[in-house]
Amino acid sequence: MKPETHRDSDWALYRRLLTYVAHYGGAFLLSIFGFVVYSGANVLLADLTQFLLDSLGQSAQIDIGVVSKISYWLWPQGDQTALDYARVAVPIAAIALAFIRAAGYFLGNYFMNIVARGVVHRLRTQVFDVLIRVPRVAIDQYSHGELVSKLTFNVEQVSGACSEALKTMLRDGLTVIALISYMLYLNWKLTLVFFAIAPAIAGVVLAVSKHFRRYSRRIQESMGEVTQLSNESVHAFDEIRMFAATEQQSARFEAASQFNRIQSLKLAFVQAVSTPIAQIVLAFALGALFWFALDPEILAGFTAGSLVAFIAAATQLGKPIRTLTNVQSVVQRGLAAAEDLFTQIDTPLERDDGTVSLSRAAGELTFDGVSFAYPGSDNPALNDLDLHIPAGSLVAFVGRSGAGKTSLIQLLCRFYAPDAGRILLDGHPIGELRLSDYRRQLAVVFQNIVLFSDTVRANVAFGQSDQIDDAAIFAALEVAQARGFVEALPEGLDTKLSDGGGGLSGGQRQRLAIARAVLKDAPVLILDEATSALDNESEAAIQASLDAAASGRTTLVIAHRLSTVERADLIVVMDKGKIVATGNHAELMASEGLYRSLYQQGFAGS
Ligand SMILES: Nc1ncnc2c1ncn2[C@@H]1O[C@H](COP(=O)(O)OP(=O)(O)OP(=O)(O)O)[C@@H](O)[C@H]1O
């Protein structure tokens, strides 16, 4: 739990949010103007009581209130009676005020929504843009559900604070100011009673805000968990059923949702209790007010109409003060969410210290004493690797599960930097190459194949900036041995793949991913083979696609199949983060070692 020393950082937070609002400065000012008009008109409608009552009672002085004064100034009474005059002036004033108030309401609300929606849009796109650009380490610490929840739930919380809360605060804040100004205008001494209770009300609001923020943070975290579990469970549909885990999964979800419920209830409790407290404080002020107002001395300064108008204004203060305390929960939820989003936005992006540009590499790779441990892990995943891969060769990496094969790829992708040693491409340390230039040199098919919920065409052409014609896509599919099954799909290239390519077989998914890598046409092709057993036909198809894709490129394959390994120019045997042997199939079989025993076990899968 964070320490509650927020005063300073709160201001920083407000200021930062304000910079977002400032982006829509024009709309914001219009909105404020609208609410000023709205609250002013509201007060003047109360002031109309004075006009009406004093005209009715034929008071000695009628033009005491604001409306009556303006009316008498615009349209002198002449020789009409006060009653005849008021009969025309009061209805006209009432209707005119209603129009003005309506215009103010519209301006205030609509333009505030322009601001709020704009702020949310900017925040959401900023968080998204940062999320897809941060280094892997920054992503690794969150579950996918938490990240999704930040983009959806947290952003909506900020939107609530920006639209509803800001509107309420402006509208009701200005109404309070207008009412108090009016009361000061009618009788300033009596109004001072209200200032006496201001600290008490402020105290209530502050105490309540602190609780609101704390519970809001917890609600936010638990929403992350709820989203994560929902996400996970949707993807683990098959596993949950077949491992009879429905009960277990229900219980986990129930616990997460329960925590959320309890925190929300605590928030609701504070909210429900804060408004009555504020109202009671206000009631004391009203009591004192009545007591003073009925004092004969003070009474002498009032006409009947102005006394009623004063009391009407004082009682009208109740509602905006109530909504102002109430809206604190929304504000605090928004601030807690904004705090979290700003942390995301401030995450440093992936660093690119490279300065050397490179258009197309030949594809020679060198590992020079490379060691690496994942952040927070003591065991090195890679330990002092030395390896030279000539351009254009086909290299197979084999080794038991956990040997460090995928980790090696992660370093090659520059997702992580080695702790020691260097990796060189065409003689350049890869860290010195410009990141975008460098990544263009690699086409990777990852172990977990990700397809997007989009057409086959978009999946194959993923990331290509120029317009790709169908001929090029078919050519890539051809190389990947995927053309046949794609053409057999109901709408060919236009077939939309359901969530993650759910409608395809494992082999088909892999061949689509290979086609994507082929289309990228990079000098280095990396394939982290899935271990899943494929039927003979898919296996043969993938093998053929690999052969075709590998020609003319440096190809690195993490192999789980003998058929792949036998073709390799060089086989690298890895164990516990180290390279234990290198050679071709015949050489490695000739010596007693890990390779032979892996071979005898048939590698993995086939
Ligand atoms: N993100 C990570 N954070 C911490 N440790 C990791 C991470 N990914 C992998 N490891 C660890 O690093 C070691 C090497 O894992 P790696 O994924 O490279 O193995 P692999 O050879 O690809 O295995 P497989 O054949 O099963 O895919 C393992 O001990 C693993 O537990």
Ligand SMILES: [Mg+2]
């Ligand atoms: Mg792996």
